[in-house]
Amino acid sequence: MRLLMLGGTEFVGRAMTDAALARGWDVTVFHRGRHEPPDGVTALHGDRTTRDGLDVLAGGEWDAVIDTWSAAPSVVRDAARFLRGRVGQYVYISSRSVYAYPTGAGLDESAAVVEGSMDDGDVAYAEAKRGGELAAIDAFGDNALLVRAGLILGPYENIGRLPWWLTRIARAGRVLAPGPRDMALQYIDVRDLAAWTLDAIEQRLGGPYNLVSPPGHTTMGDLLAACARTTGSDAEFVWASPEAILKAGIEPWIQLPIWLPPGEEHDSMHQGNVSKALATGLHCRPIEETVQDTWNWLQTIGGQAPQRPDRPTVGLPPDTEAAFLDSGAH
Template identity: 55%
Template sequence: MRVLILGGSGFVGRAVADEAVHRGHDVTVFNRGLRAVPAGVTTLTGDRLGDLSALEPGTWDAVVDTWSARGEAVRRTAELLSGRAGHYTYVSSRSVYAGTEHEKAEDAPLVDVADEGYAGDKLRGELGAAVFDGPVLLGRAGLILGPYEDIGRLPWWLGRLARGGPTLAPGPRDLGLQYIDARDLAIFLLDAAASRLGGAFNLVSVPGHTTMGELLDTANEVTGGRAQLRWVEPAVIAAAGIEPWSQLPIYLPPGELHTFLHQGDVTKAYGQGLVCRPVRETVEDTWAWMRGLPGDVPQRADRPQVGLDPQVEAKVLGE
């Protein structure tokens, strides 16, 4: 296929570009030209909220759009590429569902389109993609992990465990996790584009694909086994004022929000062939990527840094 990736150098976009190149596709990426892309890829330079002139000529079989900010940018490209592309994929988010009170399937109610946060941006992106004049796939991803992660969640845990010593591990250790490796997301999206599949899909593993215990035990082993995991109950974490998800990345205690994020309905995606690799492969490959970096792990400027202050961790473990 002739594949156009709107993005293509960051986390998910890079995974899609790598997979597309691996398959032998003719790959073009459109971005600001600030980061490296895979060898053999054609780069068009522009700005999603500004100059799109580089996209005015050309035709493609498939477009993959990884934009995550103002939804108007998606509408602009969907309109511009109508009639010149065969399929449009927008990488959305399960955050578009309204409420967190239960597991969500694709037909669940959505947030208010006027929502000013991330969920609203993603929903407006979905509505923008809908103006495309061909099949549109809405990939509602959940938690995404894997190499090239620029949010910092799994990289923070790997870095923390590599430092070793007593380490706060948020319990219970059998708490189920639901996520997707960016490379498995890329595989599904490119397969869907090839078959011109349309509609919304929750793209994340089955609930309980791994557990907090398996994730941290594996990460500790992979990084050298120097950490002593100290499992701490959710009530102790809450009493210490530690914020799940941001200060303890990936983790949410049992409850409504955990149910929403880690027990989503993925029947539809698995029925279309979604496959998620074992957690060990994600952990090992992310650590290998981190160790090969010439400097710090990249961090998206539009996302806050995650992680727990060492002094707060030591105080909780001391108590």
């Protein structure tokens, strides 16, 4: 397979590139040159947001292209139109955020989506991803594969969610653990996302697919316990009710990464229907493996995860955590 990777040096793009190389694919990575791509690729440099920024790709032909772009949909539109006729399949890594909120529990790919336009410039994340989908469909029709990923975890994470929990639990002491302990979580290991996507390219799948683990693949308790085992920490988990956390003004998802209190937001994020992807071969590794491999990767880079400049820094400030635990309000 000849694969063109738009990006390919960070998190999802890096996982896709590594997986394709492991299969013996011929991989071309197009990027701005800010990070080193994996060994074994053909690296081409350019800035797709500038006039003539894609010109270095003008002479190539590929079986498929993978595009992880998350900003202005017009950038996806321009790339898709530029590559039409020289690429067999356009794979756009989208998001389950494209569904109109609240999505509710158990809804599949037929659920209503937000409004979007492939001609948009800078818009909110959900509208940007939907516009990117429309751009891929406009240029490639049935040969556009829309990978609607959910929460993504694993090595190379540059958002900081799982790395924050690992480093916090490694420090030990009393740790605010957001309950309920048995609350179901739904996520996708970035390497399982990559494996399914490459399989889908080989199968020439098209259209939208929710890509996340089955609901209840793990729980909040299992996730934090795996972090403690992996880091060798003797942290004392202090489980707190959602009501107490919210009353204290602690922000779900941002200050307590991954966690959302029971309700509409939790159902939208952690109760999605993935039967379509499962029927086409989606495999999800256990949480212990995701946690262990993410910790191992963190150790190779000095323990500090990279941070995407366009995403907020996540995590609970130590003084906020201490004040909450000392209050006894949990």
